[in-house]
Amino acid sequence: MFAKTLAACGLFTLALVANAQQVLIPAPPQLASSAYLLLDADTGKVIVEENADEQLPPASLTKMMTSYIVTSELENQRISEEDLVNISVAAWKMGGSKMFVREGTQVSVIDLLRGVIVQSGNDASVALAEHIAGGEDAFADVMNQTASLLGMTNSHFVNATGWPAEGHLTTARDLSLLARAIIKDHPQYYDLYKEKYFSYNGINQPNRNRLLFRDDSVDGLKTGHTEAAGYCLVASAKRGDTRLISVVMGTASEDARAAETQKLLAYGFRYFENQTLYSAGDVIENARIWYGEADQLALTVAEDVMQTIPRGSRGSIEVALQLPDTLKAPIKKGEQVGTLTLTLNGETLAEVPAVAQAAVPEAGFFARIVDAIKLFISDLLS
Known part of the structure; x- marks a missing residue:
């Protein structure tokens, strides 16, 4: 050798x-976004980054942390998939993207988890936060403690949804660490992130990650959007033995976040490889x-x-x-x-x-x- x-x-x-x-490697693509990063999921090698440590509002990318905590609770058998969660008025009244649960009903943990991941349900996120920690404020404390354990040193969470709030910030680098933890720590639940549709209460909603419908190698993770955050996407794709994670924050549209993510993934898979x-x-x-x-x-x-x-x-x-x-x-x-x-x-x-x-x-x-x-x-x- x-x-x-x-x-x-x-x-x-x-x-x-x-x-x-x-070996000739072209310069990485320049993306029309506020911050971005491309990471090899197996080695942790950062292939491309721009403004990766700038604190930005994450919008519904926040729900990656919410789902990570839920799956941790499931794996540690502190809750079960079949547990019924009481839907509070606070969860039911949440605006933005919804799973459309009804106040006063009970919904299983696994259905709510799908509502968070596939439908980006704010109502489902709040319901799970209340079920696990007793309230969303207490759940935010758990989120911040978990972030610290994962090495997400530039993140601070105020709520379980990504609803705009002062001081609710993270970075592209921290989100890549979180995505890697989701894939590595709880692999039996990672398949939820590639589900294209989830139907609840008679309402069938598609996953907002358009790359799941365009690229067979993409199998997760999460989209996000608010006026302050712009359009964001954390995606993961596997081709052969290589899995890459991309983080794109602050693009101008749904199409833009998908297109910019594809640029990153194409560059990584074309010009880099894992070698033992x-x-x-x-x-x-x-x-x-x-x-x-x-x-x-x-x-x-x-x-x-x-x-x-x-x-x-x-x-x-x-x-x-x-x-x-x-x-x-x-x-x-x-x-x-x-x-x-x-x-x-x-x-x-x-x-x-x-x-x-x-x-x-x-x-x-x-x-x-x-x-x-x-x-x-x-x-x-x-």
Whole structure:
């Protein structure tokens, strides 16, 4: 996979360098939106971003957090899909997009969840917030605590719906983290985001994500719109083994948010790919070890090393294995003994532990004496 050369850099360093290849990647598209971001869902690599940390009103993209909390409650068995939720006057009177539940009735959690995700129902969002936390204000506290746990450092939620409110703000980057959590943390509920229609109370409503009807690779997530927020869309698509998440905020129309999202997704899938550069357990190098029952230590990585890279650039990746000058037994299986660093065009892609593939026990007394003499002579000659 890589050609080998040696280099010295303080600690002993083994560099694995392939012949450099010229890979031409065009500039990313410029979108007609306030902020946008394109992320690889598996590696977390940001491929494109613009104003990604600008705090903006999220409109109904807020409901992604509402649904994430609901599915968390379901998975932790604090509520069940069949639980009946009382519909309050506050939920029934909500304006904007609605599921059209009736005040004084009871609706199952799973129906309300579909009402939130597919129909973007403000009434369903409030009903679930009241059911889980006792009130929408208390639910907003749960939303903010959850945001903090997910690393959404620039978000603050005031309500469960995205209804315009002072201080109700998030960012494109934070929304990409939330979308990734929805996909990764609660996969059994992710299929709800690709449902094209949901019928309740005799009213059949389509999903507002137009890309679900245009692009078979798109299978979520959520739209949003208010006058202040503009037209927004968080979408995810999977082609082959690659899943991308796009966030587009503040476009001018429903058509625009779909078209701008398609530009991002097309760019990402056309010019980037996931590559497993090393697999867990594969031997990456055999290193000399002293004072052990064996004199060679096979090094590996504990987990697959997957990276999002420009298509065709794998041969240009430089990999440096940094080890101490002298490795000494005993070494336990899985013990970190060095660091593997991957770079591409001067950018560090990853730094991962290099670990022992197998244990190397300490050798007997006389074998250790022999190694001590060999090391002494080696130091004299170096």
